[in-house]
Amino acid sequence: MSQQERGRAPEPSNVNPSKATGVVEEIEVRGHIVDSLLLPKILDRILLMGGTFEIRECKIGVRRTDPSYARVAIRADDHETLKAILGDLVEHGASPVHPEDAAMVSADIAGAFPEGFYSTTSQPTQVRLNGRWIEVDDQEMDCGIVVDRLAGKARCIPMCHVEIGMPIVVGHAGVRVLPIERPREVGIFGFMGSTVSSEKPKSISVRSVVEAIRTTRAEGKKVLLVVGPAIVHTGSAGHVARLIKAGLVQVLFAGNALATHDIEQALFGTSLGVSLTHGEPIEHGHEHHLRAINAIRRLGGIAGAVERGVLTSGIMYESVKSGIEVVLAGSIRDDGPLPEVITDTLVAQDRMRQAIRGVGLALLIATALHSIATGNLLPGWVKVVCVDINPATITKLSDRGTFQTIGLVTDVEPFLRSLAAELTAEPG
Amino acid sequence: MSQQERGRAPEPSNVNPSKATGVVEEIEVRGHIVDSLLLPKILDRILLMGGTFEIRECKIGVRRTDPSYARVAIRADDHETLKAILGDLVEHGASPVHPEDAAMVSADIAGAFPEGFYSTTSQPTQVRLNGRWIEVDDQEMDCGIVVDRLAGKARCIPMCHVEIGMPIVVGHAGVRVLPIERPREVGIFGFMGSTVSSEKPKSISVRSVVEAIRTTRAEGKKVLLVVGPAIVHTGSAGHVARLIKAGLVQVLFAGNALATHDIEQALFGTSLGVSLTHGEPIEHGHEHHLRAINAIRRLGGIAGAVERGVLTSGIMYESVKSGIEVVLAGSIRDDGPLPEVITDTLVAQDRMRQAIRGVGLALLIATALHSIATGNLLPGWVKVVCVDINPATITKLSDRGTFQTIGLVTDVEPFLRSLAAELTAEPG
């Protein structure tokens, strides 16, 4: 929406004249600073950390969706305090009015950052090189930033990938974080953000996710599905398979257990030995998952089993058939494992990192391990829906705390059934 | 299934000849004693409580469904111990081979039992009067048994209903409990009894309950629905209303909150102020439930609001229209309350006691208070399905521990949606 006229600049201030000594620096904030509660948060941080402030300029958008702008002078007793405040505010989305270039130190040890490295968030970040703000690529939280001076580029780098000599950003100077705005859509990501409660209108939740998938696909972005084995135990593998077959999922993250029980169901009709048509434990059924893994290992892998016509249904079958990107990451719980499972966790992380490029929506369903791992890697602007019957799983994940993550406390089987039904229905 | 040939009697024994002094009494057990693990439980209790036993007769049915019979001699060092053992075994379904008549003492205080009163269970119970075993009516746990000597009848009586002079059964002599057998249906009540887990095949659960409702109705028994306000918050009121309209529910237990939010939805489209079509809190929506109560109070009650055409949809509307039995029991959480709510809890209990007569299946959904209250009143042979997204609610209820209670950890909205869809579908 185009921006129109603005009001006059406000001039509030709490700079106590009698204290008007010390050091001063100006910061600015842009965006939906009223709606996002950004400005009061920043003012509050300044006071909390021992500074005072003066609002030098403040333009507030006419409509709720109009961006705003504020320029605030921060005063502190000494340089140390001022620097600490500025470093803190950078992560809350403020940036100095007169910024310096980012400082860099060459890595002296492989696989470790230099002392004082800048630690990244999942929010969009820029570094200042030669007076220009450069976007940081591969945004990921809990990384460092490595700079390619010649190309004038910067990217996030995990600690274990650092090589000796790489220029790594240190300190907060010359770094700015661009806060993500709260989504404004009504009915989609609008209503569910607040508390982690099971007592919310459920069919609206499903419709919201249907809408989010459609929007993501319409924007040409990928849908990432991250699923745990309870998917199969609850009888939902067919629903997921249907979504994949319909081309609604581009990337699938899971572990050995999900793949194993999916294949167990395809080969034996059971999950962990429980019949998925009768609901009762089958004799010797508890061996089925091991026999399933063994059968696949004997055939050289899941793809081999599909080729030879041994595996003819389920999530893994549809994934192979449709050629979507699948990362099966290993864990110490695994039996077997299936040949496609990546047993080294660092290798698996790198494969996941590559696979999330282009993802616009991530559905994390019934898995704590893979959900948190995925959450660690995703940039903050990817929409995330976390679905689990256990509110604790969602609480853990949403402690990451971006605006873009919503949690649904619901039973995954009916959720996925409705999702598949609504998304794969034949047009009448 | 008819019973066929039986094997010979077994004669195991652990009576230590060197200990063959003391007192002896014979008990017998009937029923599916192998399948139900009844016999070993009884032998274990005897040993645990300091007795020894000798199996004097044991006939085991040829087929899994055939009843069996065992006669066991119990020996203890003294009469006290033997009496304690016998009292204990009575509640596990054993009965003395040579029983006495039940002993009675006249109530000396209104609203209290005499000392030593027999405390009832929810299992089918008989008392022996003049040498004959009489069925106890109004079976209910945590009651006493009052006897009508003239009519040769006995019934359970809650403590608060005791009047001075009533003959109340004391001690365990002359009382026997008939154990309820484990249900044998495959796929209905067969598979879900074990653990309280969310990781079970969900569509089978729904089908099982559909089947149980149909069976109950086909047997001419009533279906009791016990529901909490989360029904409305999750958007399930319409599903429940549909079930009632279709004649699938004969008795409804709920509280002021369920009725209030159901009416709030009918009048304002919200539940606790949250829009059930958009999922968002409505301005001033938090007042809606109070305005709903006030509106109904101004019209003299729910029935009045239906009559005058003010209330035209929802659970309460369909209940009034179809004339099913409704008990709205009050609690200290209530606002208002609605005029139909019974604010005295003892009066409410009595109304519930009357209403459960003829109930063959009880569905307890998304309420701890009303579920436990109902569970306290139901005889043990009524099938109970408890549905909640929170496993702790089910654990609490199933600690009552009958074979007939199954717990489903699932989201109530899709559960009720599927139930309503399957049960009210038009025949093709």
Add this chain to the structure above:
Amino acid sequence: MSQQERGRAPEPSNVNPSKATGVVEEIEVRGHIVDSLLLPKILDRILLMGGTFEIRECKIGVRRTDPSYARVAIRADDHETLKAILGDLVEHGASPVHPEDAAMVSADIAGAFPEGFYSTTSQPTQVRLNGRWIEVDDQEMDCGIVVDRLAGKARCIPMCHVEIGMPIVVGHAGVRVLPIERPREVGIFGFMGSTVSSEKPKSISVRSVVEAIRTTRAEGKKVLLVVGPAIVHTGSAGHVARLIKAGLVQVLFAGNALATHDIEQALFGTSLGVSLTHGEPIEHGHEHHLRAINAIRRLGGIAGAVERGVLTSGIMYESVKSGIEVVLAGSIRDDGPLPEVITDTLVAQDRMRQAIRGVGLALLIATALHSIATGNLLPGWVKVVCVDINPATITKLSDRGTFQTIGLVTDVEPFLRSLAAELTAEPG
């Protein structure tokens, strides 16, 4: 803390000159409007509801604890919209700069409010009578306000207490809500407000509650304890008894089950039949609670049992001995009940209303029913600590959403053990 110098007034505005038609009214907000995020919330509401605003005056306190002031002009297209906005903002703590007197309508029906009644919140509220702002007494949410014109007084009144002819406030005009500020104590109510998570430093939680109890007592206010029967099952009755004996609890709310199992423990050493010294179910133990109730009923009540030396330990014993105020409220789950239990829920609510006067701190432990009932009655400025091992209980309660409620997801037994140990320790 005394307030010092203020900065100059800011003059932001988003009033679009081209839209400068329609109707305008000024509101003002006072208090920690930056820290409490009050101002941006109010500006956001205005835009959301279709209005525009102009900040006419804004003084921000120098220190974090200094109060601030803002005066904002609201413009809307028509009177309806403007009135809706004003009504909404009143509940968010804003008040018109040029207020009217409150409007009243006489109640035309007993037990119901007139149409359009003002529905109360738990926040401090004032009504304007003859040009003067009068404090509303007996603050309680979900009530109406009845005015005594002669005495110049107003108080909250529950719907069921309305009598014909009472003047009841209608509409939002002449009503203002004074927002409660976020507590600033570090380490007490400071750190735990946010998410309902079990993964927080636990010994700090205990220390915070110890501190809160001491502060409350030092301020001469009452401590209210609201407890459920799990207190006894987990072996915590002794800890609670110790707190009562030490004079740390002035008011106790509970139900029949808590009192019954407490007395069961005192008389039989079990809770629900489980030995609290060995942890194992006792033979016939499941009858103990009923025998306990019966024994007390035979003696005419708990007080009688204490007098005659039958009941000599536990929560109820110490409550009788120390003469604290106890409200035992009935529910439909109750066996018996004990004679002191108030079976009519409206009578129980009234007793609870009286008993909360003077309460400064409420500890709600291991009970959903009584906690929510208490939360409904408490004014918003009473500090509330809700302790439960199940996060869902806390989520339900904290959906009320005041700053003063903190939730601790922890096991109640070690929590109460530590609390009793720290509070009743002998000075060395």
Add this chain to the structure above:
Amino acid sequence: MSQQERGRAPEPSNVNPSKATGVVEEIEVRGHIVDSLLLPKILDRILLMGGTFEIRECKIGVRRTDPSYARVAIRADDHETLKAILGDLVEHGASPVHPEDAAMVSADIAGAFPEGFYSTTSQPTQVRLNGRWIEVDDQEMDCGIVVDRLAGKARCIPMCHVEIGMPIVVGHAGVRVLPIERPREVGIFGFMGSTVSSEKPKSISVRSVVEAIRTTRAEGKKVLLVVGPAIVHTGSAGHVARLIKAGLVQVLFAGNALATHDIEQALFGTSLGVSLTHGEPIEHGHEHHLRAINAIRRLGGIAGAVERGVLTSGIMYESVKSGIEVVLAGSIRDDGPLPEVITDTLVAQDRMRQAIRGVGLALLIATALHSIATGNLLPGWVKVVCVDINPATITKLSDRGTFQTIGLVTDVEPFLRSLAAELTAEPG
């Protein structure tokens, strides 16, 4: 306890003479077959799977702790059915009276079992070689059994370790499982087995675990501690460190997160950035864990950090100092990771396999991933205590369903505090 006189042999039977055709084979069961409900379970299985039985001999111990013996003839219509029944019963602890030798097939593919391989349980197992029953070493569930014909030995082997040519046991013939008996201790593992509930006497739980640790150490067996990062978040790292320092833990399994936050606390006083002395988030605290990992990586590892005096307290410090066995297993959630973390999950599993030798008691605390992984590897006779505030974690683990696993639903911090206090108290 010595076994004394036995009663006479019982001769029950349900073999229908009219059906006395088909094939027959005798099995025997030994142990606490009454107490453990073993016999009725076996009879039930036979009937369920389409066979009939005749009890040919049955000796029942005089005392509750005396072992018993039963010999049962099984009749089925055909060899297939009989074989299926026998295979099933073997896993329930029965064994054929006239057993065959185990059958073996040479592995034809590396990393996979031959078709029809015997799939192991966690129960003590024997295979029959040349007419002699040989104990299977390295007992572990979901493995195969590889035989060393020359040495006359057999052991469990995970699928991925199979080499071409290894003789692998196939089918159920010649394999027998020795059922583990239900523990009889009162107060230790006696009372808590049943339901997963938070409403149990808590101080008894602690005392029981204290007792179990003491017993395990007195028997010369190792105590294994498996812990997740919530240990540190809740402020329990000090308690665990104290247990390790006191020599009460011999083996520690954890992941990168536990070690990282433990070191974060040692270096910065925070866990995930939250102060463990004040309970409040520290500025930039969310970076602390990454800075902690980086610091350790710069020093070459945890051991290096201890050597150089950088790391001087906490769980990892005490582990290095006392030289206990530590396995830090990697997962895809990990940042860094710390140099000691094993990133390949198969390598980590092998390290865990070696480390559990000699373990008599395993405490699994506040971790689902590591607990389930450990549970997969432990033989069934190791006592397991699983402690978590979330009942779902315990339900998942106890679905493994051995008698030796007990679950405590409690808050880990006070649990570990009490454990450390009771176990490391100075003798008076």
